[in-house]
Amino acid sequence: MSESDNYPEHLSREELRNRLEGVKERISKVVSLSSIRIICVTKGFPVATVESMRELEVYDFGENYQQELSSKAANLEDVRWHFIGTIQRSKLKKIAEVSSAIHSLSRVSEIRDLARLKYQGEVFLQVRSDEEVGRNGFRLQELEEGVDTSRNLGLNLVGLMGIASITSGYRAPEFFRLVRDLCDRYGLKRCSMGMSDDFDVALANGATDLRLGRVLLGPRPTLRSYN
C-alpha cells in the first residue's frame, strides 16, 4: 500500500460543502465575507477536487508547482489560478501563461522577468521578516525597491504576501500586522496572508486573501511527481 492510499482521493461533496460553510462562518465572525477572497490551495489534490470546489462556487485556486499548475490549468479554464510557490526562473514564463495572480515574487530579477513577459495579472510581493533564514521573500529593507521596480515596469502590483512562521522572530499576530502596515504604507489593497492554522489571526490583522488548503480539503495527499 502506498502512502497516498491512506487518504481518499478527496472528501465527499457533502464534507467539502460543510468545511467551506464552516470556514465562511469563521470569516463572518471577524469581517464581512464579501471583503475576503478565499483561495483554495489544491497542491497534491487531483483535478476532481478542483471541480468539486468549483461546483461549490469557489473560483480561485492556489498551486505551488509549475507543472502541476499547468497540467491542472489545461483541464479547467473557467477558474482563476494563483501561483503561491517558490519561483524557479526557468519556469516563470509558463507560470505567467496560466496564472491570474502570482503571490510569491521574491526578487527584483523575477519582477524584471515578469515585466519582460508583459504579465498583466495581479502581482504580489512576498515579504519575510529579517530574522527568517531559508524563506523566500523580500527582506524589509529591500521591499521598497521591489515595489518601485514593479510599478516603474508597469506590472499590476496589488499586494503583499506573508507566511507566518514559528521560526520567525515575530509571532504570527505581529508579523501579520507588519505585512498589513506595509500594504498600507505602499498603497496596496490586497494582503495575502493566513493559512489553515492561522487564518483567524490573519483576518483579525487585515488579511484580504486567505490561502487555504487542509481546512477546506482535508489532509493533503502525497505530492505527485510533477516536478
Ligand SMILES: *Cc1c(COP(=O)(O)O)cnc(C)c1O
Ligand atoms: C500549501 C500552502 C498553503 C496552504 O496550506 P494549508 O496549511 O493546507 O492551508 C498556503 N500558502 C502557501 C504559500 C502554501 O505553500
